[in-house]
Structures are given as C-alpha cells and as structure tokens.
Amino acid sequence: MADIVIIGAGPAGISAAEVLCAKGLRPVLIDEGAQAGGQGYRRPADDLALDMNRLMGSEAGKYTALHRRFEMLRPKIDYRPRTLVWAIDGSQLHLLRDGQAQTLDFDKLLIASGAMDRVAPLTGWTLPGVFTLGGAQVALKDQGCLIGSRVAFLGSSPLLALAAKQYRDMGAEIAVIADTTPLAAKVAALPALLRAPRTLRRGIWYMAASLRAGTPMLHGVTPVAVEGENRVEALVLRDKRGREHRFACDAVALGYGLKPETQLADLARAEFAYDPGFRLHLPKIDGLGRARPGLYLAGDGVRIGGADAAEASGALAAHAILSDLSHPQDIEVVRRLARRVKRLRNFQRGLARAFAWPTAQIAALSDSVTLCRCENVTVGAVRAEMCREFGPIEVNRVKAMTRCGMGRCQGRVCGPALQEIVAAEAGQDGALAGRLRGQAPIKPIALAAAGYPT
Amino acid sequence: MDAPKAQFRRVAIRAGQPATLSFEGTVIRATIGDSVLAALLESGALIRRLEFGAEPRAGFCLMGACQDCWVWSAEDGRLRACTTPVADGMTLFADPQPMAGGHG
Numbered sequence: 263m264a265d266i267v268i269i270g271a272g273p274a275g276i277s278a279a280e281v282l283c284a285k286g287l288r289p290v291l292i293d294e295g296a297q298a299g300g301q302g303y304r305r306p307a308d309d310l311a312l313d314m315n316r317l318m319g320s321e322a323g324k325y326t327a328l329h330r331r332f333e334m335l336r337p338k339i340d341y342r343p344r345t346l347v348w349a350i351d352g353s354q355l356h357l358l359r360d361g362q363a364q365t366l367d368f369d370k371l372l373i374a375s376g377a378m379d380r381v382a383p384l385t386g387w388t389l390p391g392v393f394t395l396g397g398a399q400v401a402l403k404d405q406g407c408l409i410g411s412r413v414a415f416l417g418s419s420p421l422l423a424l425a426a427k428q429y430r431d432m433g434a435e436i437a438v439i440a441d442t443t444p445l446a447a448k449v450a451a452l453p454a455l456l457r458a459p460r461t462l463r464r465g466i467w468y469m470a471a472s473l474r475a476g477t478p479m480l481h482g483v484t485p486v487a488v489e490g491e492n493r494v495e496a497l498v499l500r501d502k503r504g505r506e507h508r509f510a511c512d513a514v515a516l517g518y519g520l521k522p523e524t525q526l527a528d529l530a531r532a533e534f535a536y537d538p539g540f541r542l543h544l545p546k547i548d549g550l551g552r553a554r555p556g557l558y559l560a561g562d563g564v565r566i567g568g569a570d571a572a573e574a575s576g577a578l579a580a581h582a583i584l585s586d587l588s589h590p591q592d593i594e595v596v597r598r599l600a601r602r603v604k605r606l607r608n609f610q611r612g613l614a615r616a617f618a619w620p621t622a623q624i625a626a627l628s629d630s631v632t633l634c635r636c637e638n639v640t641v642g643a644v645r646a647e648m649c650r651e652f653g654p655i656e657v658n659r660v661k662a663m664t665r666c667g668m669g670r671c672q673g674r675v676c677g678p679a680l681q682e683i684v685a686a687e688a689g690q691d692g693a694l695a696g697r698l699r700g701q702a703p704i705k706p707i708a709l710a711a712a713g714y715p716t
Numbered sequence: 717m718d719a720p721k722a723q724f725r726r727v728a729i730r731a732g733q734p735a736t737l738s739f740e741g742t743v744i745r746a747t748i749g750d751s752v753l754a755a756l757l758e759s760g761a762l763i764r765r766l767e768f769g770a771e772p773r774a775g776f777c778l779m780g781a782c783q784d785c786w787v788w789s790a791e792d793g794r795l796r797a798c799t800t801p802v803a804d805g806m807t808l809f810a811d812p813q814p815m816a817g818g819h820g
Contacts, residue, residue, distance in 0.1 A: 408724065
C-alpha cells in the first residue's frame with residue numbers, strides 16, 4: 263500500500279484523511295499542534311471553561327462537526343500531534359517530536375499547512391501588547407485569555423470586526439476598529455462578494471454588531487504609530503480626511519488578511535508564481551491541488567479561501583491522490599468539490615479588493631520603522647542598501663546584505679512588507695521583487711535534535 | 717519587573733493542578749495546561765529582551781510562527797513560550813542561560 267502522508271490537521275487535512283479512509287487507506291496525519299482543528303477551528307483543552315459555541319457563533323455547528331468527525335477518524339489513521347516537519351528531502355520527511363528527530367518516507371504527500379496573518383509594520387509595532395489578529399483569537403481559544411483589557415483592532419480584514427465582536431462578548435473594551443481600505447473599495451467589491459452571500463451576510467452582521475455596540479469603526483485610515491513606554495498605551499491614526507486621532511488602549515491586534523504558510527511546499531519543490539491580486543508568490547497547482555507528481559497542496563496553505571474552501575480542497579486533493587493511485591473516480595463528486603473550491607477562492611479575490619494589502623502605505627513608511635522584528639532591521643536600512651551603486655533590487659539579495667528576513671522566523675512576518683519596500687524602492691512591480699526562499703529547518707530546532715554532535 | 721500590570725486578561729477559568737514557576741526570580745502562579753506565554757503575560761511579566769538594544773518583547777503571532785517569544789531555561793535551553801505548556805517548578809529567564817549539559 264502506498265504511504266500517504268498529510269501535513270496539517272486543520273479542516274483541509276482532516277477532510278483529506280476522511281476521503282482516503284473511506285477507500286480503506288490509512289494515511290499518516292502529522293500536526294504541529296497538540297489538538298486537531300488548525301488555527302480557525304482550534305479546540306481548547308477540555309479543562310478550559312470556554313463556551314466555544316458562543317465564541318464560534320454562526321460557525322459553531324461546523325466547528326463541532328469537524329471535531330466530531332475527527333474523533334471518528336482518529337482510530338483509522340496514524341495521527342501524530344505535536345510533531346514538526348522541519349525538512350523534506352526527496353521523498354523523506356524530517357520530523358521532530360518531543361525533542362526527538364525521526365524520518366518518515368512517503369509516496370504521496372499532501373501539505374495543508376494553513377496560513378498566518380499578513381502584517382504591515384508601523385512605528386511601535388514591536389512593543390509588548392501588539393499581537394497579530396490571528397494571535398488575538400488564539401489567545402482566547404487556546405488560553406482563555408484576552409490580549410488586553412482595552413484593545414484596538416488595526417489592519418484590513420473582515421476578521422477585524424469578527425475578532426472585535428468575540429472580544430467584546432468576552433468582556434473586552436474595544437478602543438477602535440480601524441481599517442486601512444476605504445469604504446468605497448468595499449462597496450466596489452460587492453458584486454464579487456455576492457458569490458458567497460452567506461459569508462457576506464456574516465461580515466456585514468459583524469460590522470453592524472460593532473456599530474450597535476458604539477465601537478468607533480474607521481475605514482481608509484493611515485496608521486501613524488503605536489505609542490507607549492515598554493508597553494502599548496495608545497494607537498495613533500489619521501482618518502481619511504487626514505485628521506489625527508489617538509485611541510488609548512493596552513493592546514493592538516494587527517492583521518491584513520492571511521497568507522499561506524508555503525515553506526514546506528517550497529522544500530517539497532513546488533513551483534511558485536506571482537499572484538498580482540493577492541501580491542503573493544503562491545505555489546502552482548492544477549484544478550485538484552496537484553503541485554507536481556506525488557505532491558498535493560490544499561487549504562489556506564496554498565490559496566486563502568477560508569475554512570469551507572479548506573475542507574473542500576482537502577477532499578479534492580485526496581480524490582486526486584486516489585485517482586493517481588488508480589482508484590476509480592466519482593467524477594460527479596470531484597466536479598462538485600472543484601466548483602465549490604473555485605467559487606470560495608474567487609470570493610477571497612473579492613475580499614482582497616475590499617480589504618486591500620496597503621502597498622502605498624507600506625512604500626511610504628518612514629525610514630525609522632522596524633521592518634524585521636528578528637534581526638532589528640529598519641525600513642531605512644533596506645532603502646540605504648538598495649540606494650548604493652549596484653545595490654540589490656531583489657529580496658533575497660537584500661536579505662543577504664541587510665539580514666532583513668534572515669532571522670528565526672524566516673521572513674514569515676516581514677516578508678510581505680519587505681517585498682513592497684523593495685518593489686517601491688526599485689520602481690518595479692511586486693513580482694520582480696522576488697520571493698524569499700524557504701530553508702530547512704523551517705522553524706528553529708536544536709542542532710542536537712537534527713543529529714549533529716554538540 | 718517594573719510593569720506589574722498584566723498584559724493578558726483571563727476570561728475563562730482553567731480547572732487543573734496549580735503550578736508554580738519562576739521567571740527572572742519572580743514567582744509566577746499558573747495552572748497546568750497554561751502556555752508559558754499566557755502564564756507570564758497574565759502575571760505582568762515581559763517575555764524577552766531583544767538581542768539588539770534590549771528592548772522588551774512579549775511575543776507577536778501566538779501560533780509558533782514568529783519565534784518572538786523565546787524564553788530560557790537553565791535545564792532545557794530555549795523554549796518557545798506560546799507553544800510550551802507550563803510545568804511545576806520551571807525556572808525561566810528572559811536572557812540565554814548557560815546550560816548544564818551543553819548548549820542545544
């Protein structure tokens with residue numbers, strides 16, 4: 263029997279494993295987390311008195327169903343939680359669990375690595391109390407904690423209003439919901455958003471809930487700074503008319519939508535192409551999720567589509583695996599899944615216009631702003647290096663010269679903003695700025711664990 | 717710590733065994749099941765100081781991606797606070813510590 267390995271136990275990985283199990287196969291399901299569900303459907307530990315039904319709101323049914331399905335699935339698969347895949351070498355994975363290194367061979371590999379927040383830097387964003395928007399939700403779902411008592415939500419994302427609602431429901435004060443994209447862009451994107459009316463309705467409902475609660479909600483803002491001495495004390499913004507506002511707060515949740523975690527796809531030798539709509543370099547896949555022979559990519563780890571698209575794309579990729587293993591195909595099921603994935607991912611394209619990545623604001627950041635949190639590299643240091651005679655105009659060269667993106671997060675945090683700074687400084691399109699390459703180990707591990715004597 | 721005000725605010729009680737840890741010599745009470753990061757930020761501690769210039773940091777992504785919440789243990793070396801559960805008796809520091817059994 264072929265060895266099928268799935269990386270990531272979120273909605274995509276779980277759905278893929280189900281499809282494979284239904285055909286009598288027993289995939290390995292590897293997950294870095296302690297609990298299945300991924301980030302969005304993250305399940306708190308049983309000892310935490312958190313009302314997940316209330317927190318998940320309209321998605322509570324799907325959340326409960328996914329975890330129930332996983333419990334049914336669990337005895338039928340080789341489930342390996344708390345396991346990091348830190349390198350891929352040909353058809354062998356390098357794993358780390360409880361500090362111990364292992365290898366695992368595969369015939370077919372499905373990567374459903376999920377996504378993280380895309381963030382734009384601003385003055386003061388390294389202060390304690392500034393967290394990603396996704397992180398603000400993880401603090402709540404995983405630890406039963408709010409990131410602060412009076413929280414400002416900044417960025418451009420429909421999840422700003424959702425997270426603010428969850429926080430308000432749990433007793434937080436919301437200082438402001440500030441979105442950098444003008445309201446007019448949201449109205450202009452409405453026709454595209456009507457492709458998923460249920461999701462659209464939910465988004466509008468979250469915004470309406472914020473209005474009802476009297477939370478200031480601004481569109482088209484320009485972030486000025488997070489202020490404070492050794493911790494967050496205020497968020498300063500300019501509104502669309504250029505007037506400056508100061509919102510006192512003790513935490514800031516920062517998020518400009520999600521970006522796929524593509525490091526493993528990179529190590530598995532997927533090809534990448536620049537997507538001008540999302541302004542991201544994304545792995546190339548066919549309609550079913552094949553990246554190259556034996557490699558399949560699904561969920562938000564390859565294209566941002568949300569949990570529903572992740573489930574469908576995971577199942578679809580599993581059908582591609584079955585087809586490649588010469589199992590008979592249910593063409594109608596595959597077609598239906600493919601249509602659903604396409605529709606939901608197209609909806610995200612509409613969202614990317616309604617909640618835009620603020621390229622012009624990033625290009626206009628002042629030289630003093632920290633760009634790379636790991637290596638403490640400023641926007642100005644990158645510009646200065648590029649301005650030299652024969653200076654670099656491509657992100658990997660800029661990284662080599664400045665160390666921006668070379669730190670322990672491998673450019674996961676600064677990469678998208680670095681791309682915009684480099685593109686603007688070189689006067690070229692985002693595609694030409696290049697792509698930060700993934701490197702093993704994709705997350706820092708101890709040398710001893712990798713088998714080196716210390 | 718000069719900033720005793722907590723960063724995190726707990727809104728859901730965790731039922732579990734109590735755990736006591738120390739961070740930079742300060743005693744911190746937590747519950748088994750808490751992440752190191754949640755335990756520290758609930759108590760008002762910072763997490764780490766940046767290697768360049770010693771400015772305070774307290775994590776960022778909270779999902780194991782940014783690596784900006786490393787703390788140091790004399791026994792186990794470097795720990796990523798957001799994904800490491802607390803253990804009773806942990807002794808943690810904001811800066812790298814010499815390790816008993818060689819550096820990992």
